[in-house]
Amino acid sequence: MLDLTAYSALSFDVYGTLIDWEAGIAAVLSAWAKKQGSDLDDEALLLAYADHEAAVEAEYPSLAYPEVLQAAFRRTAKTLNLPINDADVQALGRSVPQWPAFADSAEALQRLKQHYKLIILSNVHEEGVAGSIQHLQVDFDQINTAQAIGSYKPSARNFQFLLERITDLEVEKAQLLHVAQSLFHDHVPAKAVDLDTIWINRRHDKPGWGATPDPKAEVTPDLAFPSLAAFADAVDAAFAPVNS
Known part of the structure; x- marks a missing residue:
């Protein structure tokens, strides 16, 4: 059993873990699909979209995230044989x-x-993360974005960057716990560099992978929770004083 008191910092994926990126993406895709007369539901649209975003990020690692979204959207429209324009x-x-x-x-x-330093390791640009932090209402101790790193998860480069930067916070690798929803973007590469991980399984009550590609690799997070609140409950319990 993982000792949650043994860590001094948590690194977070933001989109899918803290921010509901599926709701954000689906809102735009759904409005567009309805305009084209399509009856595809959100899950079908996200499934069509997921692999395209990952492919664009892999092919163009230095491309700004808004441009990644746009390119992936165009590829999705082509896959679905539906028209799309620049405004979309x-x-x-x-x-x-x-x-x-x-x-x-x-x-x-x-x-x-109250228990850890909080670190962001995001696949999004600086402006996007800055906007999202306002919704999260907490001060992060360090922010690492794909824009700053020059590549996108699941690239090993992003996790090496994280491990180098945590030294600025006087955090050692053994003291860092990575918290994320995506097995594909986060848990597979985090385990490849021997990080302990927490799976926030936001899709525990939904079928399929949604906007996240199939990891296509065996990976076992150290602990799994259906929500961030459930993880925080476990942390509070672990740090609670033992009654004598």
């Missing part, structure tokens, strides 16, 4: 700061902040 793709590209936080994120982060 630009709507998705500029939508990131408006994507909603999960209902439990802000309160759970405030509790976790």
Whole structure:
């Protein structure tokens, strides 16, 4: 059993873990699909979209995230054989700061902040993360974005960057716990560099992978929770004084 008191810092994926990126993306895709007369539901649209975003990020690691979204949207439209225009793709590209936080994120982060330093390792640009932090209502101790790193998760480069930067916070690798929803983007590469991980399984009550590609690799997070609040509950219990 993982000793949650043995860590001094948590690194977070933001989108899918703290921010409901599926709701944000689906809102734009759904409005577009309905305009084209399509009856595809959100899950079908996210499934069509997921692999395209990952492919664009892998092919163009230095491309700004709004442009990644736009390119992935165009590829999705082609896959679905539906028309799309510049206004459609630009709507998705500029939508990131408006994507909603999960209902439990802000309160759970405030509790976790009492026990750990909080670090961001995000696949999004600086402006997008800045907008999202306003929804999360907590001060992060360090912010690492794909824009600053020059590549996107699941690239090993992003996790090496994280491990180098945590030394600025006087945190050692053994003291860092990575918290994320995506097995594909986070748990597979985090385990490849021997990080302990917490799976916030936001899709525990939904079939399939949604906007996240199939990891296509065996990976076992150290602990799994259905929500960030449930993880914060476990942390509070672990740090609670033992009654004598």
